[in-house]
């Protein structure tokens with residue numbers, strides 16, 4: 001017997017009824033994004049490997065060890081996208097959407113990273129990402145943060161905190177990196193192997209380290225904040241002021257450096273206490289240099305992405321209510337005449353009521369077997385048609401979720417009845 005093929009580790013199926021929860025969450029988010037004037041862009045899942053190496057950074061975990069890269073039949077090196085910003089910028093440059101324009105865009109879809117799977121961390125996961133191009137001022141940073149705060153409110157999500165930081169200009173960061181490398185090099189003995197490897201390549205990531213031996217070292221490390229250039233400092237102060245004016249609470253985290261190289265100035269993360277180690281549900285910031293770096297004209301930019309798996313698991317954990325997608329009714333048809341009348345009737349109902357979810361029995365079967373299927377389908381009610389009802393223009397209705405007696409009504413009364421039991425608008 002051949003061994004059954006299983007899904008790939010860290011890549012999950014989403015099954016019904018859970019898919020209905022995903023739909024609900026996605027459409028709620030899309031409504032909020034549309035209300036701020038953001039429009040959808042659909043991007044390929046596969047891009048040239050060079051795109052990610054050049055944008056995310058050669059010396060990042062993602063590019064060094066997490067990308068799903070392969071050589072295709074033409075000999076080109078391609079990669080399953082580990083995130084959406086690079087592809088969005090590539091598309092914007094390619095289609096002339098960015099130069100001298102303002103764009104507010106969003107995308108949704110699967111991303112791929114070969115990380116060690118654990119709760120909240122997967123190898124295929126889904127992001128909704130938002131990117132704004134052509135805005136240099138702090139107002140767009142605040143708009144993005146306000147929009148994300150509204151997402152949590154509209155989804156009913158509680159217990160998330162906002163952390164912010166400023167990474168300053170690219171030049172200021174380079175100076176800071178130098179200082180930090182010197183400082184950390186003097187204490188090399190405390191670093192583990194992975195951290196020593198990062199020391200010259202990407203020392204700022206060491207500040208992110210969870211290694212308890214480094215706590216004191218990190219606490220007294222030079223702060224990036226002290227190196228901020230004047231323009232970045234003013235920008236950051238304005239972001240903070242506007243957040244305060246808008247009543248958005250935030251925590252300044254000087255060690256928030258992000259795992260992707262393209263950021264500058266404002267960076268932020270929304271973190272939940274309820275998710276354990278993988279608590280960041282949404283993260284982003286400015287990336288004013290990336291468009292030019294990818295061959296476009298210099299264009300300021302900022303954005304964020306949220307992880308749908310983490311968000312949905314949080315929402316379900318907090319007991320959020322979702323509309324669901326169970327059928328409102330199941331049509332039981334016993335007999336040839338009943339089948340002929342039933343199919344016509346059910347199509348008329350669908351004409352009249354596009355929102356109604358109604359399953360027509362397929363595959364025949366006796367009354368009992370069909371009623372059992374009706375019950376298993378999760379439907380609120382069974383509509384029962386035998387040859388007798390078919391001839392007399394009636395149906396029997398049976399509420400499957402209460403002990404009420406079944407009763408006979410005229411076929412013409414079916415729509416008002418379904419409305420009454422199914423809370424259809």
Ligand code: HAM
Pocket residue numbers: 082083084085113115120121122123124125126127129130131259260280281282283284285302303304305306307308309310
């Ligand atoms: P990121 O921080 O790499 O940023 O990912 C954003 C969010 O995606 C994370 O906060 C998390 O919720 C989710 N996420 C990331 N990796 C995984 C994983 N392995 N499993 C489950 N969820 C995950 C970006 O991707 C940037 N492109 C965000 C951005 C957009 N910055 C500017 N514009």
